[in-house]
Amino acid sequence: MANPLRTHLEKVVAFTDAEFEFVHSHFTRRRYKKHxxxxxxxxxxxxxYFIVSGLVKLGYTDAAGKQHIISFAMEDWWESDFQAFYTQTRxxxxxxxxxxxxxxCLSFANYQKLRTDLHKMEHFFLEKSNGGHIAAQRRILSLLTTNARERYEQVVQQFPSLLQRVPKTLLAAYLGVSRETLSRLSS
Amino acid sequence: MANPLRTHLEKVVAFTDAEFEFVHSHFTRRRYKKHxxxxxxxxxxxxxYFIVSGLVKLGYTDAAGKQHIISFAMEDWWESDFQAFYTQTRxxxxxxxxxxxxxxCLSFANYQKLRTDLHKMEHFFLEKSNGGHIAAQRRILSLLTTNARERYEQVVQQFPSLLQRVPKTLLAAYLGVSRETLSRLSS
Structure with missing residues (x-):
């Protein structure tokens, strides 16, 4: 079976076996339990983190203790607190x-090393970063211009499998609506 | 006087004179009038677009004809409809x-050419894209977690010169508040 990281990388640029082995040697594999x-x-x-399987959420807890959800990420996605990762702060x-x-898992030192050693990896990461930047800009526009029903319908359309996998309470936190409002939207 | 593009690029990575001339030859200079x-x-x-001097706004007009502002950009910033630019769509x-x-102005063909020909440029653009991605994520968090007063104070702190240069009506559209609410916040 093809390595999921290789399949993922080669959506952007092809690697020789030797190049891929070199890239792969800079990652470590880890398993986490739910919660x-x-x-x-x-x-x-x-x-x-490159997600091989499973589902994670990136969240922020405000001063009043309320949880806000920035994004969900599943198989074939990258996730981290990228601001803290890129600047190596808390x-x-x-x-x-x-x-x-x-x-x-890709450490910051190995992220920099792969970028320096292999122009292809710099190219790959730039394509991913541009994609992430565009997605974030779409989310800004969605928050500025749409109501809860429209945001719910965008999620249904863009990420149908999320609806089956994410608890309703968290989906409501992602949409910025109450659990009750979400029930009304999804019924 | 130092070339503003060179000063900008060299905040990330140093270029030889020959390298910079090569990079610079891929841009064309244009002047636009207000409006x-x-x-x-x-x-x-x-x-x-790399902005040498001046101030631009990136906006979106919704189905009801209401204008929303995604961002302002001034000297030393890059701006475009990046989704349309990267995917060469409308x-x-x-x-x-x-x-x-x-x-x-950097055309899409020259953007790709500079990335392919010069690993340093791929590195530069990745640093900028990561920065843009982080800034967009901060804006999402701000839209999810703050009220109009807090967003106004964030702008005052992060971009004090914007307040002098941007008409109040547009600043209100950026913050997602009415002109009247903004007057109350800024008084």
């Missing part, structure tokens, strides 16, 4: 598992 | 000048 944390607020963020966000999750 | 459009909704987006956003503005 475990990958990133905790106030701690350092040593890794960016996390302001939390990343935890909604399902048992298997990841490939 | 002119760089990007119009429904048209193709041939360029990403613009969903508009980019227009709030002041007379001078830009360096």
């Amino acid at each position: 475990q944390f990958l990133v905790q607020e106030g701690e350092l963020v040593p890794y960016a 996390a302001t966000l939390t990343l935890d598992c909604l399902e048992d999750t298997e990841v490939l | 002119q459009f760089l990007v119009q909704e429904g048209e193709l987006v041939p360029y990403a 613009a969903t956003l508009t980019l227009d000048c709030l002041e007379d503005t001078e830009v360096l």
